[in-house]
Amino acid sequence: MPIVRATRRVHFSAAHRLFHPDWSDERNRDVFGDCSNPHWHGHNYELEVTVEGPVHPETGFVLDLKELRELLEERVLREVDHRNLNLEVPWLSGVVPTTENLVVAIWNRMEDSLPQGVRLSRMVLHETPRNSVEYTGEKDA
DSSP: OOEEEEEEEEEEEEEEOOOOTTSOHHHHHHHHGGGGOTTOEEEEEEEEEEEEEEOOTTTOOSSOHHHHHHHHIIIIIHHHTTEETTTSOGGGTTSOOOHHHHHHHHHHHHHTTSOTTOEEEEEEEESSSSOEEEEOSOOOO
């Protein structure tokens, strides 16, 4: 049976501040630049979620992308859209909300919510039209 990948794109807007609480304001500015502004800043994110699995013989789907959208809404978007990532998202507590950390946290939120036989393949999180990160679930040994 062929293994196929299917991708859904979703959008959300969120505010955050990149800073390490154990560092001085000066060090935070040196490392994170303008993104460490104590008055926060925001982004209009675009998230691409790719799943893979066998094509279902009856439906012809790997996963109905409407179902993937609903899972993303329930597990991620309701909690991050128009929120402050530092203050309002419990599963980001204690994490510097860089795009890299955010995509890994979203992966972890979604990984166990997919139907049997369907798995996450890739996530791309666009913070700006020019800046994005990609995660495929790999972990450093």
